[in-house]
Amino acid sequence: MAPSGLLVTGASFAAFRGLHWGLQLLPTPGSAAEDRWKWRNTCVSLVHSLLTGAGALLGLSLYPQMSVDPIHGHPPWALVLVAVSVGYFLADGTDLFWNQTLGQAWELLCHHVVVVSCLSTAVLSGHYVGFSVVSLLLELNSTFLHLRRLLLLSRQAPSLAFSVTSWATLATLALFRLVPLGWMSLWLFQQRHQIPLALVILGGTGLATVGVMSINLGVHILVSDVLRSQPCPPILGNKETRGTRTDCDGESITRDDSTLSLKD
Template identity: 45%
Template sequence: MILSSLHSRPQRDSRPVCTSAPVRAGGASDAFLPDLPPERWVYGEIEPSPKNPSQSRTKDLQTLWTNRLWAGFCCSGQLRLHLVFALELEVPMECNPGVLTVGVSFGAFKLISRALDHLPAPESALRNSWKWRNICTSLVHSVVTGIWAVLCFYLHPRMAEDLIDTHSPSSHSLVAVSVGYFIHDFTDMLWNQKFQNSWELLFHHAVVITCFGISVSLCSYIGFAVVALLVEINSIFLHLRQVLLMANMGKTTCFRLNSIINLGTYVIFRISTLAWMTRWLVLNRDNIPLVTYSIGSVGMAIMTLMNIVLFYRLLRSDFLKSSREGKKEK
């Protein structure tokens, strides 16, 4: 019956058409037999069920989760079969540019890393040229993504109200660019550094790549990922600290000033941001599918623990240790 009803629809051209609208469905009967004009039906625009216009987002997600509506798109001469696959999220059917952006980002950071080999570096940094190159590449990423994340919320303030579904193309590209960078940095460390010296960062990158990768591929939770990228504002000073240390400037006024700014931005853009993200996850747990909520919760727990340990190391190295040395000199 479904095939005959679909086949009897007025036909346009025979080219496969990719829908440009997200798929939502209130029930199986509404999804498989949408009461829409043929020109809209061809492009796969299925509207929410009019039966419950005041239906809450929670109920809507539960409906989409339980009613897995599947179908496909086949074109063969005169035959057209329109099918839809809707999971627990609103999945756009158009081609996702995120994969291409990730690949371009990976190649761009690889080129930046290679280009740094041809730029002048302090003599003290030449003893470990790979580390100098790696830190400088990370500094470039932090500057670009930290500023970009702030601009995303400034230019698209509605994203702050809905971190799940609302986002701009620029925000989606930002998260994809970061995935490309983290893949580059992961492979770079794996190839050039001993595992026992880099396992913490490798583990961190694996968690970030997984969480951001899911967000980019589903075109969802982009706003939440952009909030996470606000920590890159602190990473600017964190990487600058390592640059100054490798340049033998650890006892200069510049290093001391950077240490104070680094600690302040660490509290604001790392610890406070991670605490806010954890609170948001807990408050919105009814609106998030169980699998996504579980991945997000585990990722947040790991990130929080790692950042607390790093904060203690910075405090001990830049402040507690220097104050003890000052007392010994007196």
């Protein structure tokens, strides 16, 4: 299984790097012109999330054996889906490395290293593919995270589209991020005596890392998009501009959480 998995991973890496380069030839919306790279990077991430998130949900619906036997029970195409995701994270890590400083990107780069290490185990061994496919359900939430970020970059906050996206982000975060993470953590704990210790440590580290980042992200979105967006009594002299608003204490809040972006 390893040679074919590595071939798919390499092809995926090349395809996503090509998409990064191809988007440079397309015009960027004027409202996002201040940060063209971030716009392109988020668009590529959105393509990956749509592809792998929908693939994981459809695959688990058609082949529930993957959740019953996450180690051995999987169809051949499931390994392809996981390998495609590994290629994406390698391509995105390369893009981050070349376009941001280490201080800006270290958190995401550490996240990518952990995710690639975990998913690569399935690609190289041909085992734990079902477990990896379950983890790709998180990409359904990432789809809305990327849409939300594109709206922020486009200065579309506050707006109805942004509000709907924020609520969809929180809903899918609970359903397709926290629930799968909880299931995977419980399964790993129950099977800890039947799995090599190195894999238990690797899987546990990955789940803990993504879990903490997911909770922090959920709290941030809840506070910035929901709690602080409650209507306030008008204050004389306070003016709001598009992309900026004022909270009930008179503090100016800029809607740009561009440094807080989770890619799973």
